[in-house]
Amino acid sequence: MRRLFYSMITSPHNEKLKEIRKLAARRRVRSTSGRFVAEGEDLLAAADLAGWEPVVRLCAAGSGLAGEEVAPELLASLSGLGSGCRTLAVYEERWVAEPMSLCVYLHGVHDPGNVGTVLRGAAAFGAACVALGPHCADPFSPKAVRASMGAIFEVPVARAGVEALPRPLIALAAGEGKALWEIRVHGGTKSPTLLIGSERDGLPDEILAAADHVAHIPIQTHSLNAAMAATIALYEISRMPPA
Numbered sequence: 001m002r003r004l005f006y007s008m009i010t011s012p013h014n015e016k017l018k019e020i021r022k023l024a025a026r027r028r029v030r031s032t033s034g035r036f037v038a039e040g041e042d043l044l045a046a047a048d049l050a051g052w053e054p055v056v057r058l059c060a061a062g063s064g065l066a067g068e069e070v071a072p073e074l075l076a077s078l079s080g081l082g083s084g085c086r087t088l089a090v091y092e093e094r095w096v097a098e099p100m101s102l103c104v105y106l107h108g109v110h111d112p113g114n115v116g117t118v119l120r121g122a123a124a125f126g127a128a129c130v131a132l133g134p135h136c137a138d139p140f141s142p143k144a145v146r147a148s149m150g151a152i153f154e155v156p157v158a159r160a161g162v163e164a165l166p167r168p169l170i171a172l173a174a175g176e177g178k179a180l181w182e183i184r185v186h187g188g189t190k191s192p193t194l195l196i197g198s199e200r201d202g203l204p205d206e207i208l209a210a211a212d213h214v215a216h217i218p219i220q221t222h223s224l225n226a227a228m229a230a231t232i233a234l235y236e237i238s239r240m241p242p243a
């Protein structure tokens, strides 16, 4: 009679677990391997729905979830969540070569939570791409992936300089240029690229100069957080009447 053996990962020195720890902790390891980690049932369900095949998929032993079983406390120790997790997976990163519009371009947005939240807003308003300029956080870092709430599997990401972005370019700058709704109403904004600057310094002068429009979201304080501004701008653009 054939006997079936089910193995479970129980050693912290297991090679897959070592790779996952490194991928989660270091941007350099992610960029050289081209792989990243997502954790939790909701994120993995979003990946499944979007047709992403994991390279490695692990689950807590006895959870009944898909994947290779790992001793639950060991899996929890890999998690970046305070509460641990019951499943995680490794995927190949996907980058598109050319940004498509409707596009959000981020310049110097350092905070991975903001990058992930921009992806979430981009998915909500049907943007075709999020393009990352210099000094942006890694969209495949664990914090960005979590903040994206699965949008990292839905919205293509590109590395791009401003010259490669689809026009028209609308630079978002607090208190500068026209109100964004005026630009929307007066046309010329069909599927633009929205340019968003860094949390501290905003957009540099050369990016403002390269833009076709400079616009602000009218507010009663000095400025919004970068991800909030991107989401409100996407909403404003989504209200454009069809061509």
Ligand SMILES: C[S@@+](CC[C@H](N)C(=O)[O-])C[C@H]1O[C@@H](n2cnc3c(N)ncnc32)[C@H](O)[C@@H]1O
Residues within 6 Å of the ligand: 171, 172, 173, 174, 175, 195, 196, 197, 198, 199, 200, 201, 202, 203, 215, 216, 217, 218, 219, 222, 223, 224, 225, 226, 227, 229, 230
């Ligand atoms: C926290 S803000 C940068 C604030 C920076 N100290 C400044 O004065 O530009 C980050 C980015 O969000 C966008 N942003 C924030 N508030 C905005 C507003 N009211 N209108 C348009 N864009 C805004 C801009 O792209 C800005 O570069």
